[in-house]
Amino acid sequence: xxxxxxxxxxxxxxxxxxxxxxxxxxxxxxxxxxxxxxxxxxxxxxxxxxxxxxxxxxxxxxxxxxxxxxxxxxxxxxxxxxxxxxxxxxxxxxxxxxxxxxxxxxxxxxxxxxxxxxxxxxxxxxxxxxxxxxxxxxxxxxxxxxxxxxxxxxxxxxxxxxxxxxxxxxxxxxxxxxxxxxxxxxxxxxxxxxxxxxxxxxxxxxxxxxxxxxxxxxxxxxxxxxxxxxxxxxxxxxxxxxxxxxxxxxxxxxxxxxxxxxxxxxxxxxxxxxxxxxxxxxxxxxxxxxxxxxxxxxxxxxxxxxxxxxxxxxxxxxxx
Amino acid sequence: xxxxxxxxxxxxxxxxxxxxxxxxxxxxxxxxxxxxxxxxxxxxxxxxxxxxxxxxxxxxxxxxxxxxxxxxxxxxxxxxxxxxxxxxxxxxxxxxxxxxxxxxxxxxxxxxxxxxxxxxxxxxxxxxxxxxxxxxxxxxxxxxxxxxxxxxxxxxxxxxxxxxxxxxxxxxxxxxxxxxxxxxxxxxxxxxxxxxxxxxxxxxxxxxxxxxxxxxxxxxxxxxxxxxxxxxxxxxxxxxxxxxxxxxxxxxxxxxxxxxxxxxxxxxxxxxxx
Numbered sequence: 217x218x219x220x221x222x223x224x225x226x227x228x229x230x231x232x233x234x235x236x237x238x239x240x241x242x243x244x245x246x247x248x249x250x251x252x253x254x255x256x257x258x259x260x261x262x263x264x265x266x267x268x269x270x271x272x273x274x275x276x277x278x279x280x281x282x283x284x285x286x287x288x289x290x291x292x293x294x295x296x297x298x299x300x301x302x303x304x305x306x307x308x309x310x311x312x313x314x315x316x317x318x319x320x321x322x323x324x325x326x327x328x329x330x331x332x333x334x335x336x337x338x339x340x341x342x343x344x345x346x347x348x349x350x351x352x353x354x355x356x357x358x359x360x361x362x363x364x365x366x367x368x369x370x371x372x373x374x375x376x377x378x379x380x381x382x383x384x385x386x387x388x389x390x391x392x393x394x395x396x397x398x399x400x401x402x403x404x405x406x407x408x409x410x411x412x413x414x415x416x417x418x419x420x421x422x423x424x425x426x427x428x429x430x431x432x433x434x435x436x437x438x439x440x441x442x443x444x445x446x447x448x449x450x451x452x453x454x455x456x457x458x459x460x461x462x463x464x465x466x467x468x469x470x471x472x473x474x475x476x477x478x479x480x481x482x483x484x485x486x487x488x489x490x491x492x493x494x495x496x497x498x499x500x501x502x503x504x505x506x507x508x509x510x511x512x513x514x515x516x517x518x519x520x521x522x523x524x525x526x527x528x529x530x531x532x533x534x535x536x
Numbered sequence: 537x538x539x540x541x542x543x544x545x546x547x548x549x550x551x552x553x554x555x556x557x558x559x560x561x562x563x564x565x566x567x568x569x570x571x572x573x574x575x576x577x578x579x580x581x582x583x584x585x586x587x588x589x590x591x592x593x594x595x596x597x598x599x600x601x602x603x604x605x606x607x608x609x610x611x612x613x614x615x616x617x618x619x620x621x622x623x624x625x626x627x628x629x630x631x632x633x634x635x636x637x638x639x640x641x642x643x644x645x646x647x648x649x650x651x652x653x654x655x656x657x658x659x660x661x662x663x664x665x666x667x668x669x670x671x672x673x674x675x676x677x678x679x680x681x682x683x684x685x686x687x688x689x690x691x692x693x694x695x696x697x698x699x700x701x702x703x704x705x706x707x708x709x710x711x712x713x714x715x716x717x718x719x720x721x722x723x724x725x726x727x728x729x730x731x732x733x734x735x736x737x738x739x740x741x742x743x744x745x746x747x748x749x750x751x752x753x754x755x756x757x758x759x760x761x762x763x764x765x766x767x768x769x770x771x772x773x774x775x776x777x778x779x780x781x782x783x784x785x786x787x788x789x790x791x792x793x794x795x796x797x798x799x800x801x802x803x804x805x806x807x808x809x810x
Contacts, residue, residue, distance in 0.1 A: 222613055224554060234543050236554070236611050258790040259584045261610055264722025268611065291541060291556060291588055371700060378703065380695035403676035443700045472697040474788050476690070478719045 219370055220275035225319075228287070228311035232295035235284025235312065236258060237347065238271040245280035247314050247495035248324040248348065249311065252283040255330035255474075259290030262330065270328070270485050274415040277493055278376060280320055282312050286336070305336035305342060313346050324348045326492045329355060338422050341431055349432035349495040351488050354473050356419045356453035357441055358412055367442050420454045427459035434464045434497045436487065438480075440473035464491060540595050541588075544603075547630040551623075554611040555631060557638065558591040562598035568808060569639040570601040571631055572593055573648035573656045576619075577686070577723035579785045580609055581651060584688040584703045588609065590647075590804055594748075599808070600642065620728040621736075625659040632665040632679070643668035645808055650785065651676045654741065661744050662787075670749040671807045672718035673779075678761045679736030684713060687721040689786040694720055721786055748773040750807050754780055763798040779803050 223237040239245050252267040254260060260283045261268045271281045286308045288294030296304050309327070316322050326349040329337030334355025341347040347525040359367070423433060437450040445467030448455040466487060471480035540559050547553040555790045560566065574580040586655075591601040606624045608614035628646075635644055646667045647657035653675035660667055676682040691709050695701045716730040725733075738759070743749055748765075753760040755778040764776040782797040791793050 220613065222545060222552065222611070224545060224611070226543065234541070234556075236543075241725055257585070257795060258581065261581065263581075263788065264578065265581065265610070265616075272613075272615075290584065291543070367699065374700045378695075378701065379706070380692075380701060384696075401650075440697050440699055472694070474693075474722070476693050476697055476722050478722070478724055481722065508774065 220272050223319075223469040223506045225282070225315060227284075228292075228295070228308060230295040232287055232293040233284055233308055233311060234291035235282050236271075236314075237280065237282050237316070237399075238275045239264075239280040239320070240278050243278055245320060245322065246278050246496045247322060248279065248326060248492075248498055249322045249490055250279055250281040250318065251312055251316075251325055251327045251330075252276055252281060253309070253312075253333055253336070254286050254289045256332050257289065260285045264476065264481065266330075266475045266481060266484065267328075269481060270488060273485050273489050274492065277489065278494060279493060280316070280322065282316055284308075284312055284510075288475050298306075302336065302339055306340045309336060309340040310344055313344065317319070317346075326351065326454070326494070326495055328488060328492075329353065331355065338419070338426070340514070341426055342422055345429070347431060348499050349434070349492065350426070351434040351436065351491060353436040353484070353488075354438050355435075356415055357437060357450040358416045358419075358454060359442070359449050361451040363442065363446075363449040363452070363513065366444075372444055416452070416454060420459070422455075422461035424457055427462050432464075432491075432498075433459060433462070434488070434491050436471075436484070437467050438471045438473050439469045443469065445469075541591070546634045547627070551607055551630075552613055552662070553604055553607065553630060554613075554629055555602055555634065556588075556591070557635075558595040558601040558603070560598045560600040561596050566598040567642055568599050568668075569635055569642035569644050570599055570627075570808065571635050571644055571646050572601065572603045573605070573628060573646055573652035574605065574610070575650035575652045575785070576606075576609070578689075578721035579650050580605075580652070582785055582787065582789065582795075583783070584610070584795075585789075586800060587649075589796045590801055593801065593805060594808075597805075600635075601637050602631060602638075604631045606652075608756065616724040617726045619726055621655060621658060621732045624655050625662070628655055628659040629662075629665045632667065636666075645669045645671060645672045647673070647804060647807070648675065649673040651682070654736070657741055657743060659723075660747055661742070663746070667747050669808075670743075671752065671804065672749060673752045674754070674757075674785075675751065675760065676736070677738045677741050677760060679733030680714060680716075682757070683716050683720075683730075683733050686786070687717050690717070690720045692786075705763075714798075724741070738766070742770070743767045743771055743772040743774055749775070750810060751776045752779040752780065752803065752807065765779055777807075777810075 219241055221239045225235050227233050249320050255263055267283045274281050285292035286305050311424055313325055323346055325347050327337045328351045330353045334352045337350050341350050448465050471484050475481045538713045540558045590644055591603055594601045605612040606627050608616050608619040644667050646656045653672035656670050678700045686710050691705045716734055751764045764774055767774045781800040782794045783800055784793050787793045
């Protein structure tokens with residue numbers, strides 16, 4: 217890879233966090249950097265190494281990035297045991313921004329959140345003005361009755377033709393009817409469930425706040441959730457909220473939740489890469505305008521604990 | 537909590553490799569150091585945490601350990617389409633030299649899993665490195681069988697992950713079961729790697745007498761048992777041990793799928809002393 221320079225780093229409280237800074241090899245990096253971190257228990261390279269591929273692609277186009285492991289995940293040590301997962305994640309993401317600020321002098325960030333990472337990304341954006349854009353993939357989804365019925369119907373129609381469906385049906389029955397402990401998801405932040413209305417209220421209010429602050433929002437949903445999307449089906453009633461009028465929304469039928477195919481990876485990287493670079497250009501244009509250049513870019517707006525107190529306890533994605 | 541794991545880049549400037557060195561925590565480290573040779577593609581991602589925990593355990597026991605990612609995999613630079621066995625064999629030797637530089641007086645044990653174990657056999661054969669022992673955990677001894685298995689897992693993953701899966705993957709597997717895949721489980725295979733896997737057969741994978749070898753494989757894996765027996769018949773110092781574990785090599789790290797099975801940790805740690 218000749219377009220990028222890789223620098224492994226240890227940082228954060230107690231030097232407990234491990235990451236990799238990727239910078240353009242032949243040019244000064246853009247004034248906005250990208251942060252990537254874990255999706256569930258995958259380490260910092262992301263599922264199918266998607267974070268590395270995106271980092272290389274961004275570096276070739278002039279944007280630096282840091283991918284890293286949250287405390288206790290991947291190679292990072294669990295240094296902080298005094299706070300809950302969400303508060304720790306906010307601290308870790310802020311430490312990542314601090315590092316890039318020290319290393320590269322960059323004070324504006326696009327954060328890429330995948331699945332469970334969406335909640336962490338939203339939480340840190342709510343308390344740190346350095347975040348100017350969030351790309352959120354397969355995070356919270358609240359499809360309404362029509363979308364859920366259509367998904368069920370389409371699956372039922374497809375079932376007879378597909379040899380994998382008997383196995384899926386068997387697993388579903390085991391999980392829901394028999395109480396077989398081996399078929400039950402273990403408790404944890406990936407699977408613990410909160411009432412959808414609680415999650416929707418938190419998600420909607422947070423994104424509205426971010427939209428008011430002009431934080432750019434990109435919501436991406438994969439073909440793991442549905443086969444079609446008629447009108448921003450995955451956010452359901454939230455489509456009528458103010459943030460939904462300014463966000464970018466894309467349903468990616470040929471991309472799956474863990475980027476299993478090369479085609480899906482290409483679609484995702486192109487979509488996120490183009491959008492992140494556009495956000496950086498737009499922020500750069502605003503930064504030099506007299507009206508905004510006087511305002512501080514880097515000043516945490518509220519405490520992580522305050523943001524954590526308002527949020528639900530878990531991510532929304534459940535394997536289909 | 538002492539920080540013992542040090543992430544860094546090493547190797548030639550034209551082919552940098554990412555590694556994490558776990559220094560031995562004892563003031564007087566033991567006489568053994570371990571080099572972990574990770575599996576390919578999704579299997580490598582799946583075992584990342586297992587080998588991280590293993591390395592920490594070994595470091596606490598006084599055994600310095602180096603983990604690394606082959607070129608074009610994990611955190612190492614490079615595209616997947618650059619990946620092939622000859623280059624990876626050289627990467628392994630670079631990692632060995634790096635560990636030797638840090639632990640000059642230690643006997644170095646290579647712990648390889650799946651295709652990483654195969655690359656260890658290939659690298660140990662050329663005499664450039666001097667491992668004292670190879671621990672081969674379910675080595676890939678038949679490239680075509682391995683590729684077929686990965687394709688089957690790929691189809692299973694597609695079936696699981698998509699709301700309504702595309703049948704084309706399954707049809708392609710049924711139509712040409714022995715074809716070498718261009719991609720599996722999110723990893724691209726270069727034309728050279730496909731050719732190398734196609735040529736990889738038990739007969740072409742031979743051990744040497746320069747080191748002793750322990751092969752770990754599940755009971756019932758007759759192919760590996762037969763391969764090990766053939767190496768023994770050539771008077772190579774190799775031993776086969778059956779080993780069952782709960783690690784699913786290719787699944788995503790979801791709950792209900794063990795990421796760091798205690799049995800695997802214990803068995804690999806024990807393998808250093810047998």
